[in-house]
Each structure stands twice: as structure tokens, then as C-alpha cells.
Amino acid sequence: MKSNQTRIFNKSHLKWAMKQSLVKLNPATMMRNPVMFTVQIGTLIMFFVVVYTFLSDHHDQGSVWYNLSVFLILFATLLFANFAEAIAEARGKAQADTLRKTRKDTTAKKVVAIGEIYADEIKEMPSSLLQIGDRFICVAGDIIPMDGEIIKGIATIDESAITGESAPVIRESGGDKSSVTGGTKVLSDRIVVQVTTEPGQTFLDKMIALVEGANRQKTPNEIALTILLAAFTLLFLIVCVTLKPFADYAQTPITIAAFISLFVCLIPTTIGGLLSAIGIAGMDRALRANIIAKSGKAVETAGDVDVLLLDKTGTITIGNRKATKFHPAPGVSISTLVNAAALSSVADDTPEGKSIIELSGISLSATELKDPVFISFTAQTRTSGIDIDGKRIRKGAFDTICKLAQHAGNTVPDQTKKEVEEIATNGGTPLLVSENEKIIGVVEMQDIIKPGIRERFQRLHRMGVKTVMVTGDNPLTAKYIANAAGVDDFIAEAKPEDKMNYIRREQAEGKLVAMMGDGTNDAPALAQADVGVAMNSGTQAAKEAGNMVDLDNDPTKLIEIVEIGKQLLITRGTLTTFSIANDVAKYFAIVPALFISSIPALQALNIMKLESPASAILSAVIFNAIIIPLLIPLALKGVQYKPIGASALLRRNLLLFGMGGVIVPFIGIKLIDMLLSVIM
Amino acid sequence: MKRNLFISLRLTLVMLVLLAVIYPLIIAAAGYFTSNKGNGKQVIVNGKVVGYELIGQRFTDDKYFQGRPSAVDYHADGSAGSNKGPSNPDYLKTVSERIDSFIVHNKTIERKDIPAELVTASGSGLDPHISPSSAFVQVPRIASVRNLSEEKLKQLIQAHTEHGLLSPEKINVLQLNIALDDLK
Amino acid sequence: MNEQITGIILIFLSAILLAYPLGKYFAGVFSGTGISSIMLPLEGLIYKISGIDPAKEMDWKSFLKAMLTINMLWFIYAFFMLIFQGYLPFNPDGNAGQSPDLAFNTAISFLVNCDLQHYSGESGVTYLTQIFVLCFLQFVSAATGIAALVAVFKALKEKTTSTLGNFWVLFTRAITRILLPISIITAILLAYNGTPSGFEGKDTITTLQGDSVSVSRGPVAAMVAIKHLGTNGGGWFGTNSAHPFENPNYFTAAIELIAQMIIPIAMIFALGFYLGKRKLSMVIFGVMTTGLLLLLIPTIVSELNGNPAIEKLGIAQPSGAMEGKEVRFGSGLSAYWSIVTTIISTGSVNSMHDSSMPLSGLMQLLGMMVNAFYGGCGVGILNYFIYIIIAVFISGLMVGRTPEFMGHKVEAREIKIVALVTLLSSILIKGFTAYAAFLVTHDPDNGWVVPPSLWLNNPGAHGFTEILYEFTSANANNGSGFEGLGDNNFFWNITTGISLLLGRFLPIIAPVAIAGLLAKKKYIPESPGTLRVDSVTFGAMTFGIILIINALSFFPALALGPLTEYFSLDLK
Secondary structure, eight states: OOTTOSOSOOHHHHHHHHHHHHHTTOHHHHTTSHHHHHHHHHHHHHHHHHHHHHHOSOOTTOOHHHHHHHHHHHHHHHHHHHHHHHHHHHHHHHHHHHHHHHHSOOEEEEEEEETTEEEEEEEEEEGGGOOTTOEEEEETTOBOOSOEEEEEEEEEEEOHHHHOOOSOEEEESSTTSOEEOTTOEEOSSEEEEEEOSOTTOSHHHHHHHHHHTTTOOOOHHHHHHHHHHHHHHHHHHHHHHHHHHHHHHTTOOOOHHHHHHHHHHHSOHHHHHHHHHHHHHHHHHHHHTTEEESOHHHHHHHTTOOEEEEEIIIIIBSSSOEEEEEEEOTTOOHHHHHHHHHHHTTTOOSHHHHHHHHHHTOOOOGGGSSSOEEEOOOTTTOEEEEEETTEEEEEEOHHHHHHHHHHTTOOOOHHHHHHHHHHHHTTEEEEEEEETTEEEEEEEEEOOBOTTHHHHHHHHHHHTOEEEEEOSSOHHHHHHHHHHHTOSEEEOSOOHHHHHHHHHHHHHTTOOEEEEEOSGGGHHHHHHSSEEEEETTSOHHHHHHSSEEETTOOTTHHHHHHHHHHHHHHHHHHHHHHHHHHHHHHHHHHHHHHHTTTOGGGGGGOTTOOSOHHHHHHHHHHHHHHHHHHHHHHHHHOOOOOOSOHHHHHHHHIIIIIIHHHHHHHHHHHHHHHHHHHHO | OHHHHHHHHHHHHHHHIIIIIIHHHHHHHHHTTSGGGGSOOEEEETTEEEEETTSOOOOOSTTSOOOOOOTTTTOTTSOOOOOOOTTOHHHHHHHHHHHHHHHHHOTTOOGGGSBGGGTSOOSSSOOOEEOHHHHHTTHHHHHHHHTOOHHHHHHHHHHHEEOOSSSOOEEEHHHHHHHHHHOO | OHHHHHHHHHHHHHHHHHHHHHHHHHHHHHHTOSGGGGGHHHHHHHHHHHTOOTTOOOBHHHHHHHHHHHHHHHHHHHHHHHHSGGGSSOOTTOOOOOOHHHHHHHHHHHHTTOOOOSSOHHHHSOHHIIIIIIIHHHHHHHHHHHHHHHHHHHHHHSSSOSBOOOHHHHHHHIIIIIIHHHHHHHHHHHHTTTOOOSOOOOEEEEOTTSOEEEEOOSSHHHHHHHHHHTTOOOOSSTTGGGSTTTSOSHHHHHHHHHHHHHHHHHHHHHHHHHHTOHHHHHHHHHHHHHHHHHHHHHHHHHHHHOOHHHHTTTOBOTTOOOTTOOTTTHHHHHHHHHHHHHHTTOOOOSSOGGGSOHHHHHHHHHHHHHOOSSOSTTHHHHHHHHHHHHHHHHHHHHTTSOOEETTEEOOHHHHHHHHHHHHHHHIIIIIHHHHHHHHHHHOTTOSSSSOGGGTOSSOHHHHHHHHHHHHHHHHTTOOOOOTTSOOOSHHHHHHHHHHHHHHHHHHHHHHHHHHHHHHHSOOOOOOTTSOOTTSHHHHHHHHHHHHHHHHHHHHHHHIIIIIHHHHHHHHO
């Protein structure tokens, strides 16, 4: 998926798209797009006019070649519009083909169940026969036959078939990294997996459908815009229909070709032809960022997001905290503290624990110790440590250890209290160490803020998006990191329901909230958020709850998603403006051309000084046709979003696409006319 | 619906009393103290009503200052403009004829001195005014018909010219002609 | 010449200076605060007699139902009064009843605040119908428009609400606190400047030259006041405010001009005061004033320069193009009036627009097509609201958000309504113009009482403009006309009648419905990424939308009408 990122088109896509532009001429397909459908009707009428002029001796409809040219240009207009849509679909289509290869039926090693009991017996069967609740086994080299959750074991898995990322990932039972996706390959070890989805409903199936745009539905905004464009089309239909009696009154005959040319030029064919391409390209841009949006609406909504909930760890700070300094309590030597801290962390494989050992410089291994009793962290005690040599060494958060000490009748040294506070205000996390319920010192843990993250948040701030950091840290630490990273708000000591409440509160004020999550306990919040991005490594529940899945598991992706959403909307808006603004020049080309023969005074309106009525009309329709393919790259790439404030952005886009839309066709039509006058 | 209709009926009646009875009566009562009890200011010569100050009159006689052409021929029980478009050939022909006719009656006047307003119809057809230049251009004719000095006529015109602060200078043709009749 | 321009500027500035405090006063009237509350006892009486519960709030549907019910009643009342006026009292001139098609047209025309008049006031109506029908409708139609606008204000003010106020209350307040008091002042000023206010009928006199002439009169002042204040435009006499009794001098012209401008402009300021968004009202005012100036300047220039065709006849045009104009106003003020009356949907005239220069005619038409540069009493801003929604939709996209207006998302349903209204005016104007043009071209001598060949007072492009103008005026509920058109016959009475009805009520229903729908939606607070509708940029965008929609929609028609005439007049 990461390949082809640099190029918009490639050869095979082009070929496929060209074929599709013809296939899409089917009126049933065209009808979905009212603007282009009317062009198709116009083209059909022109076809009959060509036949008529060819067969008849009358020249009341102009020459055969003139009518034929108009017909061909209109036909080209249709093809161009279809091509735009097809080329936008091409990448998704290619992607789907690759994925489909992955989906081919594999053999599953099903664990035979007898009633509620799973036997050790294994039965090989086609993966398509697996049912929800079935269990199967995969060993190194197997393709995982079905989506599921690991219930036993740990394995390294190659997910490149889906993510394009070749580095293997680790999946294990329990916790938030237990889900596996059908079609991926087990590289090592052995796992038992329970099936979680029905055949045909797997992640891979859904993904194929999504990238292919098979059940692509128009988003609410696209529907509204289509209505507006249809209204414009009708408006110009009225203009053209009523022009006939007007012209009769003025005793000016107007050919059918001229009427249809005028009509096609006036209706917003540019945006009409590119509209669905823009929508598909938006999803596609998300796809290229390795995000699978479950609907176009989700991408659109992302552009509106007001509040972004970001987990501190991994998004704002690099990985985990590190121990940076030991602060012994008064009367305790530093080596005593270092030693105790190191001992307490021997059995602690959390990154924090490891970093303490690292900082202590003492290399210990559990096996070297005499009769150690490891106390692991539990929710009740909220401490961990070791009992060794008659010493009870514990480490834990400030209040827990304090309570422990006070309970045993020991006091908390004032200096330690001061140090703890200092560490917290500097964004660090203090970890207290006690020996036999006596506080012997503090280990300072520090977060490391990701380089460049501050700038990204500033950019979001300028976009009008409020960033909220979610962390389990205490408020003081959280505040320090929030300030240092430049986020607007934070939720400290966050429990899963805090996220939910925060989202609800913001939504009650009418704001749209986006968040990213991976764990099962994130699922309700992901579902509640307007844009919920689940990490691909996350649990099935989280992936089901969110409306996007990030294949890279990159928490900073949210920022990109917001920009993709905005780009999508901006592209729609600017091209609509451009398309409508174009009409001014087209009027000045066609209206004088229609009437000059009988009302010479209107020559004054021919401000482009076009050669002849016929060349004027042809130039206008040619311009109208070729502007579509010329704008395809823009439609696919999207108009760039600049976080310069709404009014400034509007001003910029109005100048660029509004004024530009007025001026460009004047130049374009004049140039085409000059070319035509040479040829004619 | 029924309730709305019920309210509508009663509200309409109340509003009719307020807007069609009380309101016009207030205005009529206030206007009662203006000239002619609010029925339009009349111009009286020797005890006889000869016109309304604001309503223009037809003057075809060469001895009078003439007002502007009128689409209703100054019949003040109606009012109308010509409603001719500026490019209408028939209309331009009519204007051209008026110019010729004016020159016939005012032999000393050159074409370029004829103000357009004397050959174009007013909006109401009852325009009581002309501009000073339209009066001056008629001076030679009236002087010769009435045997009056042009100087005296010019003075009369100046005396009757109304200078508004912002409004165009204008002369009430009826008043001017009454004064002209008085001029001996 | 300079004096004429100075006069125009002074009149314009006076209108704004009066409108600003008035806007503040209006905001008080509709939020129920301020000194206007002295009217409470009178209103209490009105509510009591009419059986109105002033505390009852209405949602947008019941609001519109109430409005439409009473309007329907007024139509029936007016229609029958006009038909039977010949038999009714208070008819000193002995005028006859109107034909059913004319009564249909007249009743609708005054009901919808348009006042297109296919009759002449001197002979087509009686004092009874002038006062009890036409003048009455001028009050209530203006009040209807104001009430509808205030409903939209209410919807915009609340974060989320389902009620828009009480139609009966807003309507009554518009009359008792706004229209009636200002009308009384205006009418008295007019009466003391020579406009008749008494009830005597036609007077027959012998002129100085000895002709016997009848002079029409009547209680003109009362009607002329509300005709301008309520942006109605229907005059007592056939030639409206060109008639010396309706508009005796320059001062009354200034009063009438100011009277027709103050409510529409004050409503813009009222919006700012009422919503607490003064910057928004300033931007709207700025856009509308820019529109006014763009239409006004070419008009004044071309009128002051005079008719090139007359220039060629070799005579002097020191006071500009004077055909159809009055000496006491001059061509400058008449040009100004013709633009004010067309942008504001008053439709009263102090000169005959049929005889305007082609460029002026073009500008008058554009003013009516846009119909939202200040616009009519209440309805001007309602029309502008429709343009705003389109602008919001497109520019919302351009800043990368799904479109929202004042905290509410604009979605497919609102766009559908907007599309309908925009298409409607296009269909009504061009459709009927096409039909009439077709009849004139292909069926000029059909058996109708007035055959199409006799409809037009002018040939060629100007004749076409007469048709276009009539339907544009009807659709815009303006009421002015290229009066050369032979419009008092079945075809015109019925077609313009339909135009009038649809052109009035859909553009009122639509914004109220949109506002009602928007107000019900969840409120979204503003963020730095939100498109601000009170910025100059958005104002420019709205202006662009107005320009583009109207120019694109009407360019061919305008090219065949006024533009052809303009260019051929230049060529001759």
C-alpha cells in the first residue's frame, strides 16, 4: 500500500480507467450524477442532429462538420468526467485485487470441540466453513484463516498483506494486542485463535469492499452539493429553454447545436464531472496514509473536528517514562537507595522498571538472589517490590508509599515531600522507595516529549482544533507535559470513563470530537467520538467501535486525518466555485455568437474578439471539456489546506478559484479560438 | 386552522377600524387646516378658481408660456406619461415634429437652444413646471405676440423662478401666465 | 448637475442617520423592551378582541399557518370589495367595479406588498376601496413581512429552539409600534406640503386658457405615507409619485424616498442589535450599499447625459433625459428614485421607467432580480438570507468544514429549499416572459380582447424589455412597471397574479422554514476554524453569489432587452 505513493497515475490504472470511462456511459450509472446525465442527453440529441444534417439538404442547423465537432466534444466531455471517476477508483481497485489474492481460501486447523470441551484433536477444513466461536491453531508458516482473538499463546505475525509494513508484529493472548486478521501470516510460535467474525464479514472482506468503493454511498455533504448543482443545472435549463422564444422575438434563428453548447457550457460540468472523483480521492488519500475509513462520511466529519483526544504515551511523549535521578531521603546514603530501587525492579519488566535498573548501573538477575519473594503490582496494593534478606523493599506512587509508612508509624520526611512536589511540577513522576515501611528516597522518572510535536499542535491550534492530552499521570505532571507540548487541555489520572465523560461534555456543547484508541475499554469512547480511530493492533472490539482503522498504529495519525477531511471539503468547495465562475467567460463567448448575425449591436459584448460565431461556440465547449482532465490531478491530490484561519483561507481560495475561475476561461477560450481560426 | 381563521377575522376587523377609519381620519383632521381644507391648493383669479397650483394646465395659445407636452393633454382626471422608449423610432419622430413645430412658432430660436424638456412629455402628464431656460426660450415669441419688451418678460421669469436648496430651478407655468396676464 | 448629486447624497445619508436609531428601536420593539411598550394597552385591547393569546409561542409551521390563513382571508375580502366597489358607498367619482381578472390581480398585488397596478387610481378604484382595501393591505402586508423576518431573527438568536415567537403579536406590534406611528408623521408632513388629505371628489374647473378640466383628488396623503413606509408602492393616482398631488415638491420627494428606505435599512441594523451581532449587520449593510452604488452610478450618469437619440436631433439636454420625468425632480433625483424603488421593492415611481435610458432600465431590472439590496419591508433580508445560505454552503466547504450558519449545520434539506426558491424566481420571470414573447411573435392577432400585437408600446428590444420588466416586477413584488405595456387584460392580470402570489409567499415561507429547521439543530459553538459570516470576506463572497446567480440566470434576457437597446442607441 505504501508503494505507488508518489505517482498519481500509473499505466495499468490509466488503461483500466479508460475502459471504465466507456463502461460508465451506461445511462443507469450516469443517472447518479444529474449534471453529467443532462450532458449525455445533450450528446444524444447532437447525435441525431448530426445524422439529420448529414441526410438532409437543409442548412438550417449548420454544417455537418460543425455539428459533428460539437457532438464529438460533448462526447469527450462525458468520457473525461467518467475517466476522472474511474482513475480515482483505479487505485482502490488495484488494492482490492491484491487483497483478494490474500483472501483465497486457506486451510484451517480447527480444534474439534465436543460440547463445551475442546479436544486436542485437530481437523483440517476450508477456512470458509469456520463459524464464530470456533477455535483454530496456527503455527509458524501458516496463513491465519479467519479474523479472531488469540486465546492462547504468543506469535510474531507478518501483516504486510494488509498494512504494507514488512516489519513483523507481536500478538499475544489477553490484553489489547490479541486480535489477528485473516490473511496475515504467522512467522513464529503457535497460537490458538477463536473466530470472531462470520465468513464474508472479515476485516479483509470489509477492506476490499471499502477500497473498491463497492457500496460507496454519497456523503450528506455530497448529497447537499449534488442538489445545489442539480439546481444550477435546472436554472440553466430554464435559461436555454426560454431563450428560444426570446430569440424568436428578436428574429434570430438559433441552431440546436448552439443551444446545447450553451447549456453544457453553463451547467457546472467541471465540478459535476469531478465530484465523485474528489470523494473517492479523499478516501484514497486516507488509504494512502494507511487509514481505512469505514465511510466517506467519517473522512468528511474529520474535517469538522473541534477536539482531539490524544493519549500522552506514544503520541506526545516517546514511549515510556525513564528514571533520570535518585533522591535519597535525609540520612540515607545514595547507594542504599540505588541498591534498594534496583532490587525492587528486578522482577518488574515494565519499561519503567527496566529503566530504573539501567540508571542504577547494577546488573542483577533474579536467579542470583537468595530466596527472593517478588511482590508484583496489583490494583489493591498499588506497589511492587521484593522481600529479601529480611528487608521489605517497596516502590510505588507517593500517596501509596506514604500511607504504607504512616501506617507503620513512620513519618514522611519533609525534604522528600518537597522533592516529590518539585519533580511533579517539572513534569516528572516521583516513585517512592521504602524499606521496611520507612521511606528511603525518591526515584525521579521523566517523560521525553517527541521532537516536533509542539509545532504540530500549534498547527492544529491554528486550524481551530483543541487538543486534549489523556494521561494516567497526576495533574501536576500532566500540566507540565501539556504546557511543554503545547496541548490545550489535559485529562490527568484518566480512567476509561473519564475519556467518555470528556467526549460527552464536549459533544453536549456541540463540538465534534476525535480520538484514537486501541484497548477494549476504549471501545465505548471510540463509539461515542464523532471520529474514532482504532489502531489495527487493537482489539476487535475497538476496531468495531471506531469508524476508522489506522493500519500503522501511529497515534499522531489523527492530525493527518483532520487535514485529509478538510482537504476533501476544500477541494469540493473550490472546484464548485471555479466551475460556476467559469460561466461568466462562457457567456461572453456564446451569447454574442448567438445573436451577432441578427443584432450587430451585440458585437460589443464579444469582448474576447473571437473569430466567428462558430469558432466562439466551439472554443467554449472545447474549453469546457478539457478543463475536466486538466483538473483531475488537483481533484485527486486535493486542494491544499492551510491553517491560516477561516477568513484568510476563504479569501485565498476565493481569489485563487473565484477570480481565477473568472479569468482563466477568458484566456483559455481566446487561445483555443486563435488555434481554431488557424485550423479553419 | 379554525382557530386561526377565527382570530384572523376578528383581527382583520380591528385592524380595519384602526387603519382604514382612525388613521385616515387623523390625517384628514390634520390636513383640514391646510389650504382648501386639505383638498388641494387652488389658484384663484378674480374670485374664480382657474386651477390647482400643483396641476399643470394646457397652454397652446402663443400668447402664453407653454408647459411640457402631456400624454393626457393635461386632463387631470387621469395621469400618464408617454411611456415611449428612448430608441423608439415613432417616438423620435414625434419629438422631431415637436421641435419643428416649436421652431415654426418661435422663428428666432435656433434648434440647439431648445431645451429637451419642452419637446418631451412629463411623467405625470400634469407637470406644472418648466425650467427657466424653457421659459426664456419662449420670450421672443411672447414678446412679439403681446408686444412686450423681452427685458420685462425676463424679469417676470426671474421673479417667478423658484430656487430650492437642492431642487432644480423651476417655474410654475400657471402662476407665470397669470402674472403675464396681469402685466400690462 | 452638482446640486443634483449633493441632493442625492444628503437624502441617502439622512435615511441612514434615521435608520440607525430606528433599528435600535425595532430591536426593542421585538424583544419587548424600550419605550415602545407604551403601546401595550392598545395591543392588549386588540388581542382581547381578536382572541389572541400573546404568550403562546409558535413553531415555524404554526407560525406560517397563522400567517397564510389571515392572508387568504384578506385576499377574499379584497377581491370581492374590488368587484362590487361600484355598488358600495364612498365613491364620489362614481367609478365602476373591477372585472374579476383585474380584481384578482389587484387584490393579490396589494396583498403581496407589490402593488402592481393594472388600473389607474383616478378611475379604477373608489375612495372606499382605496382606503379600506388598498391602504389597509399596504399596512398589513408590510407588517406580515416584518413579522416573518423577526421570526427568522428569533430563530437565529437562540442556540437551539423550536419556537419562533407568536405571529399575531409580531404582526400587531409591527403595526402599532412601527408602521402606524411613522405613517402618521409622514402623512402629515405630506399634507402640509400640498398633498390632498380631504375626502372631496373630482373638481371641475375652467383653466386660464378656458378649457374645462376635471381634477382628481382624495385622501391621498394617508396612502402615500404607508405606500412608501411599507415599501408597497401602489399610488393613489395612475402615475404614482410622479403625480404632482402625490409628490408636490423636492422636499416631499426626499420624504418619500427616506420613508421607503428607512424600514429596510433599519431592519438590517435591528438585526445587529437584536442578535448582538453588530458587525454582521454592518457587513450586510455594506454589501447591500455596494450593490446600490453599482446600480445607481451608471443610472445617474446615463440619465444626466440624456438620450443620445435626442442629442442627434440637435436640441439641448441641459437637464438630462427628461422624457417621463418631472421638472421639479430633475433627471438626477429621478434616476436615484428609480434605483431605490427597484432595489427596495417599493415600486413607486416619480418618473416613467419605460422612458428611462436603456442602461437605467438594465439597472432597474437587476435591482429587482436581486431584490435584496435592502429589499422590501422585512422580505429584503429574507431574500438576502437565501443568498447567505448558498454563500455559506460554498464558502464553508472552501475553508474545510461542512457548512454551518451561526452555529447550525446547513445540510441537504436546507439546500433543497434554497434551490427551490432560486429556481422559482427564474422560472416565473423567464417562463412567463418567454410565453408572452412567444405570443407576441407567433400569435399576435389571436382573438383575445387585447391581442398580443397591441400589448407593447414600443417595438424591438425595448418592447421585449417591457415584457421582461413586468414579470420581473411581479416576481420581485416590486410593482413598478414599464407602463406602456397594455397590461389590463386577462393574460397579464392572471399571469402576473400567479407570479405575484408565488413570488411573495415562497420567498417568505422558505427562509422561515430554513430558520426553523436550523434553529432546531444542535448548536455548534464558534471556533477559530469556523467561517465567520460577519467578516468582510464573507460579505464579498455573498456579493459574488448574488452577482453570479442573477447575472448567469438573466444574462441572455438582458442581452436581448436593455443591452441590445443600449448598444444600438450608441451605434445610431
